[in-house]
Amino acid sequence: MTHTVAAPAAPTRPDVGGPQVPAGTASAARTAPSSASPVPAPSAERRRARRRRGLREGLLFAALVAPNLAAILVFSYWPTIYNVVLSLMDWDFISPSPVFVGLQNYVDLLQDPEFGTVLANTGVFTAVTVGGTLVGGLGIGYLLSRRLRFAGLTRTMTFAPHMLPGAAVGIVWLFMFDPTYGLSRLAFNAFGADSPQWTTTSDWSLWAITVAYAWQRLGFVAIIYYTAILDLPKDLFEAASLDGAHGWKLFRSMTLPLLSPVTYFLLLTGIITSAQAFDIIAILTSGGPGVSSTTLTWMVYDQAFLRFDIGSSAAAATVLFVILMVVTVLQTRFAERKVHYS
Numbered sequence: 001m002t003h004t005v006a007a008p009a010a011p012t013r014p015d016v017g018g019p020q021v022p023a024g025t026a027s028a029a030r031t032a033p034s035s036a037s038p039v040p041a042p043s044a045e046r047r048r049a050r051r052r053r054g055l056r057e058g059l060l061f062a063a064l065v066a067p068n069l070a071a072i073l074v075f076s077y078w079p080t081i082y083n084v085v086l087s088l089m090d091w092d093f094i095s096p097s098p099v100f101v102g103l104q105n106y107v108d109l110l111q112d113p114e115f116g117t118v119l120a121n122t123g124v125f126t127a128v129t130v131g132g133t134l135v136g137g138l139g140i141g142y143l144l145s146r147r148l149r150f151a152g153l154t155r156t157m158t159f160a161p162h163m164l165p166g167a168a169v170g171i172v173w174l175f176m177f178d179p180t181y182g183l184s185r186l187a188f189n190a191f192g193a194d195s196p197q198w199t200t201t202s203d204w205s206l207w208a209i210t211v212a213y214a215w216q217r218l219g220f221v222a223i224i225y226y227t228a229i230l231d232l233p234k235d236l237f238e239a240a241s242l243d244g245a246h247g248w249k250l251f252r253s254m255t256l257p258l259l260s261p262v263t264y265f266l267l268l269t270g271i272i273t274s275a276q277a278f279d280i281i282a283i284l285t286s287g288g289p290g291v292s293s294t295t296l297t298w299m300v301y302d303q304a305f306l307r308f309d310i311g312s313s314a315a316a317a318t319v320l321f322v323i324l325m326v327v328t329v330l331q332t333r334f335a336e337r338k339v340h341y342s
Contacts, residue, residue, distance in 0.1 A: 080321065087314035094308070105315040114291045121206055122275060122295040122320075129214045129277075130270040134263065136214075137221025144226040155223065162220040170283025173212040174199065177284075202292035205285045209293050212280050217273070221266055228262040229255070264335045271327055275320065296320040 087105055089098035109115055144155055161169065176182045177198035185195035198208040237254060256263075278297050281287060287294035287302060294302070296316055304313035 083314045083317050083321075086310055087318045089311050089314075091310040092308045093310060098310070101311065105311040106319075109312060109315050109319070114294075117291050118294050118296060118299050121291070121293065122297075124206065125210050125213075125277070125295055126271055126274040128210050129217065129274045130267065132214045133217045133221045133270065134266060136218050137266070138225050138259075140218070140222035141225025141229055144222065145229040155226070159219040159223050161216050161218070162223075164216065166216065166277075166279030167283055169212055169216045170280045173208070173215070173280075174284060177208055199285050200289065202289050205289060205293035209277070209281050209284050212284060213274065213277050216280070217270070221270075224262060224266060225259070228259055232258050264331070268328065268331055271331075272324060275324060296323075 086098065088100060088102055090101045090105070091098035140158060144151065144158065148154060164172075176184050177195075179185060179195040179197055182195065184198070188195045196204045198204045232255065236258075237250065241250070275295070276297050277295065278301065281293065281295065281298050285293040287298040291299075296319065300313050300317045300320070302313075303309045303316060
């Protein structure tokens with residue numbers, strides 16, 4: 001008679017509160033790596049190294065920025081702040097120390113009957129020079145972008161006036177405006193009229209400095225527009241031409257919107273530089289006769305260095321600064337809606 005012996009069962013380990021599992025399975029479970037094991041926290045040495053690296057980068061950044069920041073503070077912000085302080089003082093460059101008068105300089109400035117004329121002159125001078133150079137520069141830039149003979153010479157001659165110093169431009173136009181020998185008399189003689197006294201009469205003095213300054217800046221605006229037109233995407237114009245857009249319609253609907261960033265740049269810089277024009281005024285008219293060609297910039301100089309009224313000069317400079325800041329803010333907000341950068 002044959003007896004069948006059963007294989008011994010695998011030993012089990014008692015597990016409190018859980019089912020009985022084979023010992024081999026438990027051993028494998030203990031040795032298998034867990035995929036959800038937590039990432040060990042960085043050691044203290046790593047944290048210290050990270051802080052040292054951040055400190056070095058911060059010191060390097062400060063060392064690179066400090067010279068430029070110091071120059072801006074010393075040569076830009078501090079003169080502006082000190083000018084505002086001087087506008088609250090009464091000083092003539094001779095007294096040992098200024099005398100605080102509060103807002104009296106601003107009150108006197110606003111009550112001065114000539115101040116309204118000066119503001120109007122500044123507005124007319126800026127509007128005509130900026131507007132005229134934008135329109136004329138765009139036209140010249142568009143012509144330069146066409147294939148012309150002697151294109152290099154033409155571009156050089158266009159940009160040359162901008163390279164001349166303002167004093168040299170003033171002297172050139174002083175001879176041009178001469179009613180007896182100047183070239184401007186030829187234009188008036190062609191119509192049977194005599195050349196006006198450009199620089200010595202109140203009716204023409206403002207227009208004299210306006211024409212001279214616009215002539216100097218026109219070449220710069222034209223070259224900027226010329227380079228911008230060359231960079232316009234040609235495929236868009238080819239597609240628009242296939243859709244039937246030609247001539248003025250193509251220029252108005254395609255070219256002008258694509259040139260809006262350049263126009264905004266020229267408008268902003270043109271207003272700022274025109275409001276600060278000085279050398280051409282000094283050579284041609286010296287702000288006269290009377291205040292017929294006086295702008296705010298010339299008024300600042302006249303009050304400080306000809307009349308030795310530092311408080312009034314600083315007050316006029318502060319008014320000019322506020323006007324330019326307001327115009328810049330308004331232009332920036334307008335540019336956010338109208339200027340296309342893509």
